[in-house]
Amino acid sequence: MRGFTVIEVLLALTLVIIAVLTLLGLTTVSLRAHDESDDLVTASALCDRLMEESIGSANRNQPPGKRADFWDKEWTVTPFETGQVKLGTLEYNYEIYAQTLTDLTTGTALGTQTGVTDNRVKKVDIHVWWMVSDRTEQRQGYGALRTHQSCLVNEPSNP
Numbered sequence: 621m622r623g624f625t626v627i628e629v630l631l632a633l634t635l636v637i638i639a640v641l642t643l644l645g646l647t648t649v650s651l652r653a654h655d656e657s658d659d660l661v662t663a664s665a666l667c668d669r670l671m672e673e674s675i676g677s678a679n680r681n682q683p684p685g686k687r688a689d690f691w692d693k694e695w696t697v698t699p700f701e702t703g704q705v706k707l708g709t710l711e712y713n714y715e716i717y718a719q720t721l722t723d724l725t726t727g728t729a730l731g732t733q734t735g736v737t738d739n740r741v742k743k744v745d746i747h748v749w750w751m752v753s754d755r756t757e758q759r760q761g762y763g764a765l766r767t768h769q770s771c772l773v774n775e776p777s778n779p
Contacts, residue, residue: 655752660767662707664767666707666712670703670714671744674700674744679776691742695717696719699716701716702716713748714749717744721741743770743772745769747766749764749765
């Protein structure tokens with residue numbers, strides 16, 4: 621009866637170690653992708669909430685003057701609103717921009733062609749970004765992430 625040689629045992633052991641290390645690497649990548657996905661879902665929900673709150677407070681004119689600021693000015697270079705929101709251990713930064721849409725043939729604001737003055741349409745963009753690093757998180761960091769959402773809003777009638 622013949623046994624295994626030292627070379628055969630070392631080769632088999634090397635293959636087992638390579639397989640185990642590959643599985644560990646794949647697990648790490650999978651966990652990081654899962655964490656990143658969770659953060660993107662949270663940021664997307666945050667985009668919705670912040671945009672709704674910002675547009676709602678502008679339309680309710682809270683604080684006073686916010687409605688005129690939002691509807692009468694263009695917010696394409698400087699943001700209409702900025703801030704930070706802390707959720708769990710992450711700090712999300714955001715900027716909201718707003719631009720009145722115009723009819724390309726007449727150059728007038730969309731919604732005002734029929735003679736109605738308070739019916740403009742704005743495109744609102746929100747940019748949210750955050751950083752995950754080893755210093756701020758208990759888990760392994762994956763760097764800076766960002767997300768963006770847009771919506772169209774119609775100017776409500778004067779309250």
